[in-house]
Amino acid sequence: MLVSTMNDIPGQEIVQVFGEVAGLTVRSRSIGTNIGASFRSLGGGEIPEYTQLLYQSRHEAIMRMCQHAMAFGANAIVAMRFDCNEIAGTMSEVAAYGTAVRTKPAQG
Secondary structure (H helix, E strand, C coil): CEECCCCCCCCEEEEEEEEEEEEEEEEECCHHHHHHHHHHHHHCCCCHHHHHHHHHHHHHHHHHHHHHHHHHCCCEEEEEEEEEEEECCCEEEEEEEEEEEEEEECCC
């Protein structure tokens, strides 16, 4: 499954549009992660525990979005975007969304 943040794919022609597809995940930070991150935040800089949590969440959201697109028969997703929110101060919601399409190699 080809996923692009652009509205088109160079070298490909969009031959069918299936519509919006999305993938969503909600993750909670464990008490251990919160404690470790709290100590790290005192010194400033990156908090690797949260960085890893968000990378995993984005990957999971993309995979779910791709499964949604495949269910329509799409072979690509264009105009993909992320949306992230906090829920109740302890959970992170990550959504990936885009437009499911069928493409073929462009002529000429």
